[in-house]
Amino acid sequence: MSKKIGIVGATGYTGVELLRLLVNHPGVTLSYVTSRENAGMRVDAMFPNLRGYVDLTFSTPSDEQLAECDLVFFATPNGVAMKSAQVLLDAGVKVIDLAADFRIKDIALWEKWYGMTHASPDLVAEAVYGLPELNRAAVQQARLVANPGCYPTAVTLGLLPLVENKLIDLQGIIADTKSGASGAGRKAEVATLLCEAGDSFKAYAVAGHRHQPEIAQTLSLMAGCPINPTFVPHLLPMIRGIHATLYAMLQEGSVDLQQLYQSRYAAEPFVDVMPAGSHPETRSVRGANFCRIAVHRPGNAERVVVLSVIDNLVKGAAGQAVQNMNLMLGFAEDTALRHPGLLP
Numbered sequence: 001m002s003k004k005i006g007i008v009g010a011t012g013y014t015g016v017e018l019l020r021l022l023v024n025h026p027g028v029t030l031s032y033v034t035s036r037e038n039a040g041m042r043v044d045a046m047f048p049n050l051r052g053y054v055d056l057t058f059s060t061p062s063d064e065q066l067a068e069c070d071l072v073f074f075a076t077p078n079g080v081a082m083k084s085a086q087v088l089l090d091a092g093v094k095v096i097d098l099a100a101d102f103r104i105k106d107i108a109l110w111e112k113w114y115g116m117t118h119a120s121p122d123l124v125a126e127a128v129y130g131l132p133e134l135n136r137a138a139v140q141q142a143r144l145v146a147n148p149g150c151y152p153t154a155v156t157l158g159l160l161p162l163v164e165n166k167l168i169d170l171q172g173i174i175a176d177t178k179s180g181a182s183g184a185g186r187k188a189e190v191a192t193l194l195c196e197a198g199d200s201f202k203a204y205a206v207a208g209h210r211h212q213p214e215i216a217q218t219l220s221l222m223a224g225c226p227i228n229p230t231f232v233p234h235l236l237p238m239i240r241g242i243h244a245t246l247y248a249m250l251q252e253g254s255v256d257l258q259q260l261y262q263s264r265y266a267a268e269p270f271v272d273v274m275p276a277g278s279h280p281e282t283r284s285v286r287g288a289n290f291c292r293i294a295v296h297r298p299g300n301a302e303r304v305v306v307l308s309v310i311d312n313l314v315k316g317a318a319g320q321a322v323q324n325m326n327l328m329l330g331f332a333e334d335t336a337l338r339h340p341g342l343l344p
């Protein structure tokens with residue numbers, strides 16, 4: 001029987017991306033999609049690309065209505081899902097939060113970075129960090145999944161083979177990352193206006209970005225010791241895409257890096273290790289759930305440089321959330337996700 005799906009925050013960029021992906025899913029029915037500002041409006045009136053695909057109207061969020069679903073996505077700002085998750089789980093509904101409410105296990109650390117008191121601290125330990133390439137078996141069993149952040153997805157997948165095998169100086173990792181403006185969401189903000197972000201390029205949050213503790217938490221768990229990478233995000237004058245350039249010093253000079261990456265990701269449906277010497281482009285993953293990775297060792301010296309690209313709205317958010325949903329509901333992991341990137 002078709003599974004009933006709810007989306008809270010369906011008018012945002014990740015919400016509409018969930019709608020776009022899920023209309024092609026043979027095992028689910030979109031049954032309840034919310035917006036507070038646009039309640040009462042037809043979905044296809046706001047998003048004409050969905051005409052003929054979605055016959056629904058946005059509703060005001062209601063836990064009572066959401067409790068009728070089999071699974072609910074929260075594509076909402078930080079601090080929203082944590083208020084409803086317990087009620088929904090008690091009603092037997094599975095929950096995937098695209099925001100950060102359940103990503104950081106240390107509650108005090110989360111409260112420091114997110115500037116609010118956690119409303120469901122008891123659920124944080126249960127939540128599974130939804131990076132299938134790391135936690136597939138746990139996601140399959142999960143009631144509550146914390147979908148990873150966009151930058152942490154690109155950075156973690158890029159570093160995973162090196163960190164798992166402790167092949168690099170774990171204290172000297174640098175993650176130099178760039179994102180398109182859709183990473184900031186659809187709400188109006190001066191920093192992402194065309195005239196502010198267009199035809200320009202800048203770093204931001206160098207003193208500290210909330211994805212730093214998330215990346216540090218995952219890498220530390222993978223290595224079994226504390227890791228605190230340098231993480232610097234940049235805003236690129238484009239709409240979709242993240243490009244992470246990752247630098248580290250090799251401890252083990254004789255390792256075949258290309259072979260290491262190819263064998264680690266050989267069975268992964270959404271990680272593509274490109275041929276040696278490649279330079280993956282963000283446009284090769286635009287609209288697609290892939291992470292494309294290339295590993296370099298300039299001059300065959302000690303430094304390794306990994307290039308990792310994703311679409312922030314797909315593998316960095318909605319696509320990864322659907323991948324997690326497929327695992328949680330027992331569908332083939334790639335259902336509705338087998339789209340190539342959109343060129344040019």
Ligand SMILES: NC(=O)C1=CN([C@@H]2O[C@H](COP(=O)(O)OP(=O)(O)OC[C@H]3O[C@@H](n4cnc5c(N)ncnc54)[C@H](OP(=O)(O)O)[C@@H]3O)[C@@H](O)[C@H]2O)C=CC1
Binds near residue numbers: 010061182
């Ligand atoms: N954009 C990206 O690339 C990525 C985003 N994320 C995370 O996913 C989440 C959604 O991001 P994004 O789609 O970009 O955000 P948007 O700002 O584009 O959309 C937010 C959505 O949430 C709804 N919303 C806002 N406040 C509330 C509330 N208090 N209760 C219920 N609904 C609310 C909004 O509709 P309305 O106000 O009408 O209810 C809107 O539909 C965020 O937490 C973001 O950090 C994660 C990875 C990547």
Ligand SMILES: CC(=O)N[C@@H](CCC(=O)OP(=O)(O)O)C(=O)O
Binds near residue numbers: 099182
């Ligand atoms: C370009 C841009 O502004 N990007 C966002 C990415 C945030 C995001 O989507 O991540 P969370 O889910 O952790 O909020 C930022 O740096 O805040």
